Structure formats: C-alpha cells, structure tokens
Amino acid sequence: MKHRHLLGLKDYPAEDIKSIIDTAFTFKEVLERPIKKVPSLNGKTIVNLFFENSTRTRISFELAQKRLSADTVNFSASTSSLKKGETFKDTAQNLEAMKIDAVVMRHPTPGAPLHLTKYIDAIIINAGDGTHEHPTQAILDMTSLHEKFGYLKGLKVAIIGDISHSRVALSNIYGLKTMGAEITLCGPATLIPPFVEDLGVNVNYNVDEVIEWADALNVLRIQRERMGGGLLPSIREYRNLFGITRERLSQHNKELVIMHPGPMNRGVEIDSSVADSDQAIILNQVLNGVASRMAILYLLLGGKSEGGKD
Amino acid sequence: MDFSKLKKQVILKGGKILDPIENTIKKSDLVLEDGKIKALGKFNSNKSAHLIDCKGLIITHGFCDLHAHFREPGREDKETLESGSMAALAGGFTRVCVMPNTNPPIDSPEVIRYIVDRSEECPIYIHPIGAITKGQEGNELTEMGTMLSEGAVAFSDDGLPVTNSAIMRNALEYGTMFDIPIINHAEDLCLKQDAVMHEGKVSTHLGLPSSPDLTESNMVHRDLSLTDLTGGRLHVPHVSSSKSLDHIRIAKRKNDKVTAEVTPHHLFFTDNDLQKFDTNLKVAPPIRTTSDQKALIKALKDGTLDCIATDHAPHTIEEKEGTFDLAPFGMIGLESCFGAVNKVLVKENNLDQLDLIQMLTTRPRKIMGFNDNLLDIGVNAELTIIDPNEEWIFSRADIQSKSYNSPFIGQNMYGRVKYTICKDHISVI
C-alpha cells in the first residue's frame, strides 16, 4: 500500500483500491464460513474513536476488527468528559501514550483525521470527517458494485440526493473516477456543490434521464435539517422531483441496481418497495462493509504495507 | 531580537537612504543624536559615537501599520500593547493603529484614553481606532468627536461588519465633520453563514463550509455607494477579492476619499494552501484564489490599493490547534510582513522597491494624517533599516508576539528588517 493511513480517496492509487476490493472478496468468503474468525491481527490494538454518533459504521468496524482477532476499544465523545476541539489534542496524546496500533476515527470536522496524524504515530483510518470524505464507505460501495457487475471501468453510476453535505458522495466520486467509472450527480441545485465540474462528473437535475442513463443508483440520505437552511422547500417537493419510488422506476424498462449507504429515510429519498426489492443491494452493502473494512485493516496493519510514507 | 537604548551619538554608516517622500535612494550616512536625526552626509566615525555598519542596507521611514489587533484590554494572554510593540519592532514597524475589538471594546473616550496612556510606556507609537458603534453591536454610534480628542485616529467595528446600512450611512455622514476614515470589515454575514474558507474549486474538494467572493464585494460596493451619497471617507480594509477591486477601481476614479489596504497573507497565499487544513490559514476575509491574488498585486501597482496592512491577529495555540471549524479567524503578521511582501511584490512581480516602501510608510501614514517627514533634521528618529536581498526562512524564533499563529513559519522570505529605531531605542533583529 502506498499510503500508511487511509484518510481519503483523493489521489489514492487504483492498484491499492483494487487490492482492497480483491482482499474484501476473500474475507467475504470467511464471513460465510461457520467459524468467521481469522487470526490475522492477533495482538494488534485498534481504537474506534467516535466524536459523532454512528452506530452502523462503528459496529461494522468493530465486527471487522473482531473477525480479524484484533483487540478493540471503543471511545466515543458522548460517553466521556470530552467536548469539542480544545481537548482533541489531549485525546490524541492519551491514545498515543497507550501504544495502540491504529485509530478509526469519525469526526464532524473536515480534515480532523489529517490533524490527528500530527499527534499520533498509529495508523489512522478515516471513518468519516464531516462533509469531507468517508473512504471506507466508498470502498464498500465499490466492492458491492464490482461484485454485482464484475467490473468498475466504464460503469455508469448516478449519485442522487444531497451531494454538498455528503462525505459519501465525495469519496465515491474520487474512488470511482480512479477506477474508471462514469458518474452523474443528481439532486436539487442547492445541494450540488459549486465548482463540481472540477470533480470530473456530470450533473443532471432530471432524475428520469439519469435513471435511463445509469447502471446503478447510489441514493443518499436527505436530512430534514436541510429544510431549515432554505436549501429545500419541502419533503413533498423533494419526493416529486428526486424520490426513487416504485412508480418512477416502473416507467423505465431497465435493469437497475439500487444502493443506499444508510440510514434510510424510507418514504423520503427512497420507497420501501424499492429498498426491499431484488434490485436493491443495500443489505449486501452492509455485509460487504464488514468484509471491506477487514480488508482495509488487514492491508494497513497486517504487515503487507511496504512502509509507504504518508 | 536585541532591544536597547540608543547611545548618545549613533552613526549609520555606508548605507543608502530611501526617502519615500522625495522618491529618492541615495548613498549617505546618517547621524543620530539624543534619539533625533542630527545630520545626513558623509561622516567619519569618532570614538564616542556608536557606529552601525549599514553597508548593503537601506535606511528608510519606520513602517506604519493601519490594522493590528493587540488584544488589550481583555485578552492579554494573546497579546498586550507591549508584546505587540515588540512584534512591530521585529517587523520594522514604528507606528501601529490598533483595532477596537477588545474586551471591553474601544468604544468610549475613556478606553481611548486608556490605550493612549498605556502606549506612552510602549516602545512604538500606538494609535487607537475607535469602534463605530457602542459595544460593536451595530446599533448606536459611539462618541466619535470626544474619542477623537482623546486620541482616536479612525473608526471601525473590525472583526464585525456594520451590517445595518443606515448605521453605516450615519457613521460616514457623521465622520465628514472630522474628515477621518471609516473602516468597515466587509463581510455579508448572511451570505457567509458558517463559512470558514473561500468558495471555489478547493473548498469543493475539502468539504469545508465556504462562501463566495461576493460576501465581501457586495458589502464593499454598498460602502462605496454610501461614501458617494454622504461625502464621507471610507478606508476598505484587507481587500481580498478581485470583484471588490473592480468596485474600488471605479469608485476611485471620481472619489478621492476612498482608500484601501491589502494584507501580506492575501498576497502570499492562495486557497490551494488550505489543502493541509492548517488552521493558521483560517482568516476573515478568507484566502482566495490564484486569480484573486494576481488581481491584488495588479491593484497595488495601478493604485487601486493604497497600502499594505498586516491585520496582525494573535490567537492562542490552544485555540488554533483544535479542528478547523473551531479555530478562530486570524493570523499574526507583523514580523513576517516585509520578507513576505518584498518577496511577492519586488522579487517575483517587479514592483519598484521604492513603491513598496511607500506602501508601508508614507501611504498608510497619509491615510491617518501622519504627515511628518521622518528624515527631517531634528525629528525623533523613527527609522527602519532593511537588507533588501537577504534570503531567509521565517521561523518561530523570529516571532516576538505572545502568540505564534503564523502560516509563514517555514516559508522562504526575501528581504529582511535588520534594525528598527524608535523612541530613542534600537532593536537589532
């Protein structure tokens, strides 16, 4: 692996993404065995440092760590005296003093994982930094797409919803572009970031045209808070313009794979009848999440690293 | 930095005198006696005089900064009038105007008097800028006339904009009685929201909340229009965007009561430098794009911008070492100013050395009405001596401020302040 840490997928090498995905498939086989545990990270200590609640991401990482026989400690900001930035350094230095091997961090501020590398020698894995990146989510999405289609190069992926506030979108864009996929973003103009053309993607506000074009839709969560900031008029309007509903899909006579990073707002950005249908691979994403995170941890901590500098 | 009292007689020998009023650079020695300019010409050393070898150096007026935050009263942990003075001397500044966003704010004749009295003991000249509105709350005008008679030199709510256009109009109108500059920190806070950087390609990649250049230029445009309406005097601080420059350029064609400044950091850095999430680059207004940077340099050359001001804004390391969202806006800038602007403007963009010195001396002084010729015989020596060609790297050790929130640390500089002489003292840098 070229980089010691996994902070984001911007400028992350294609061959490393490829080997993570390949390794994820190997671990997925392990997860389907009766005994789902391998000794790969025996003796390694990993801290899951969560400054923001994210039960799914934390559980997915924790499970990945347990399956690899690593020792795991969970540290969440809400269960300690810790509050906000002033003590960020203290927390980091405390972890450093405890001689741990890796930190998986979720933080509400862009750049926080990079910031952590200044204080800590351990390997850092970004589990989401605000509206910046969420590289492990993007890798599990790519693993799921690869599993489904058998290739990523030339694959047409549409990302639907709130792109501006989405770390999932940004990491997916970087990763998928690196792997040669084509991307179209679709969502309200107020939720598409300015200068988005710099990311090398297409934008189309017409969701029906996007459905016609795409091989797969990655549907993002719409947060109700966005209504307050004057970014969206109403849920009803959003559903009318961008909602992935059964009626809308049935107007298009095509095979289409539906993804969602969760947690879903059923009835808002996606209907239950779509989310629970055969074309949705949402639950598969969850299992691939564990396998992908096992692969990431294994490749970064398992001694396969070529001592890359980062 | 070594700071000591001047000897009774001092001979600055072998240097060139850059006179920013006469527009000349001449080889000449300069003799100081009892802290005053005694004579110019050629002098031999004598036993009793302190000889300073100025070979290869330029002697000129002490620099003047229109925009610094010395944090006193209220945040003496960040800076005091004394520590700020030492930072100024390290940067070649002998005269600094301090902004009123202290705690309490400098918004009454009493606080102006406090700053003026405290400054007497300081090794540089410090001039308080009074708040435009009481408590900097944007609602009621301060007692400008009385504050002026106590020593205020201009008015600003800096740190915050005067959002209410009627209040801004009134401030400009009221200010016409005294012919003093009104300085408005131009940022439309509604458009800014929770932005921490410039909205552009880089912000899209970093995922940081951002706001467009219009956040500044819309309010600059409003202020310029109000200046037209009222006949007041407007000084636009820390101009950062090309769009603001367009408005100022047009306004200046018909209105000579408009002036504007630019900071070293907006000239030196671009938003690309934020890729490492360095909180020291979190400033308001934000660091903008390469094309804004180019426009600022051009505007200094064509006179749209009058002068350079540091916006020296000390913050504690505890505040700045947190995450990007929580860090306060601002960086220190006095010590690094000359090496940075001389590099960008003179070395890389062929600005005349003389022009640059004017942007640090006569031009800011004129805006505040400090019009003495600092090279006249008999005046109190207020001089800066620079090596225009020294290449060096700015480091923590070059900082005299109580705070060291500087993204210039580690940067290559070109040209360096070697000595600053002020109030009968000399700083050897």
Ligand SMILES: [Zn+2]
């Ligand atoms: Zn300001």
